[in-house]
Amino acid sequence: MARVLVGVxxxxxxxxxxxxxxxxxxxxxxxxxxxxxxxxEIAVEEAVKMKEKKLAxxxxxxxxxxxxxxxxxxxxxxMGADRGVHVEVxxxxxxxxxxxxxxxxxxxxxxxxxxxxxxxxxxxxxxxANQTAQMTAAVLDWPQxxxxxxxxxxxxxxxxxxxxxxxxxxxxxxxxxxxSADLRLNxxxxxxxPNIMKAKKKPLKKVTPKDLGVDTTPRIEVISxxxxxxxxAGAAVADVDALVAKLKAGGHI
Amino acid sequence: MSxxxxxxxxxxxxxxxxxxxxxxxxxxxxxxxxxxDAFMKNKDEQDPKKIVAxxxxxxxxxxxxxxxxxxxxxxxxxxxxxx
Numbered sequence: 001m002a003r004v005l006v007g008v009x010x011x012x013x014x015x016x017x018x019x020x021x022x023x024x025x026x027x028x029x030x031x032x033x034x035x036x037x038x039x040x041e042i043a044v045e046e047a048v049k050m051k052e053k054k055l056a057x058x059x060x061x062x063x064x065x066x067x068x069x070x071x072x073x074x075x076x077x078x079m080g081a082d083r084g085v086h087v088e089v090x091x092x093x094x095x096x097x098x099x100x101x102x103x104x105x106x107x108x109x110x111x112x113x114x115x116x117x118x119x120x121x122x123x124x125x126x127x128x129a130n131q132t133a134q135m136t137a138a139v140l141d142w143p144q145x146x147x148x149x150x151x152x153x154x155x156x157x158x159x160x161x162x163x164x165x166x167x168x169x170x171x172x173x174x175x176x177x178x179x180s181a182d183l184r185l186n187x188x189x190x191x192x193x194p195n196i197m198k199a200k201k202k203p204l205k206k207v208t209p210k211d212l213g214v215d216t217t218p219r220i221e222v223i224s225x226x227x228x229x230x231x232x233a234g235a236a237v238a239d240v241d242a243l244v245a246k247l248k249a250g251g252h253i
Numbered sequence: 254m255s256x257x258x259x260x261x262x263x264x265x266x267x268x269x270x271x272x273x274x275x276x277x278x279x280x281x282x283x284x285x286x287x288x289x290d291a292f293m294k295n296k297d298e299q300d301p302k303k304i305v306a307x308x309x310x311x312x313x314x315x316x317x318x319x320x321x322x323x324x325x326x327x328x329x330x331x332x333x334x335x336x
Contacts, residue, residue, distance in 0.1 A: 038326055
């Protein structure tokens with residue numbers, strides 16, 4: 001195993017309360033704290049651990065997005081990645097960028113950088129699509145190990161424990177492969193200030209989707225973004241008869 | 254002595270940096286003030302042994318805060334996606 005490619009996404013911080021814009025065409029991102037997607041942090045940590053165990057020689061962090069996405073690449077570099085690739089997409093285009101585009105970009109980069117393993121977070125906490133890893137594997141025609149709980153190197157490939165409903169499933173894959181990290185794969189390390197400063201000296205390459213030959217014309221149009229429905233207030237009833245009458249009136253019995 | 258001094262400054266900077274994410278209303282301000290006060294309280298300490306002990310205490314605190322952040326994040330994400 002030589003190179004590991006890790007995808008990182010800049011999302012609104014997990015602790016921030018997300019608000020919908022009054023125009024209902026998206027959520028408020030101006031002046032809101034952003035950070036690396038928690039699942040991507042786990043993916044970076046796993047790649048860095050592999051490097052520390054000498055299973056990998058180089059860890060490359062990739063992010064697709066506007067200029068600010070470089071922040072999360074820096075964080076990944078501070079956590080121990082060796083170099084970064086920033087695929088620059090304009091903010092307007094980024095709003096309509098879909099996992100299909102990202103997976104094509106990642107697949108192209110994985111081939112260009114001669115990566116043997118691609119590790120991604122299982123989903124981003126902003127759009128919750130949970131599609132990028134699966135589609136990247138499909139585009140590359142590589143085996144996939146999704147929702148990884150444990151990854152171990154064996155002779156020819158990897159043994160992966162996957163999180164499934166009510167338990168774990170163990171699978172074996174050959175390399176190269178695409179993995180997606182679930183929550184319990186590991187505990188990500190904290191990017192300390194000295195490491196962030198050191199990360200500024202690590203190389204960061206900038207490319208555009210056009211350089212990679214990937215068409216990012218939007219396939220969708222956002223019609224409306226709405227808040228989730230607010231829970232209706234309940235009411236106290238005097239006795240059982242009143243309750244039954246209310247339920248009947250509501251058509252529940 | 255000068256080596257210890259730089260270690261103390263590094264620890265102070267690290268704690269101040271960690272404080273930026275401290276949870277709660279005015280959490281960062283409160284935490285950073287507390288760190289500042291704790292350092293000021295011991296600013297006249299001259300005994301190298303005591304300074305080393307205080308450094309160890311500070312590093313322990315930093316680890317605890319890092320663990321707190323990671324646990325908070327884990328719990329929030331788990332609650333949203335795994336329960």
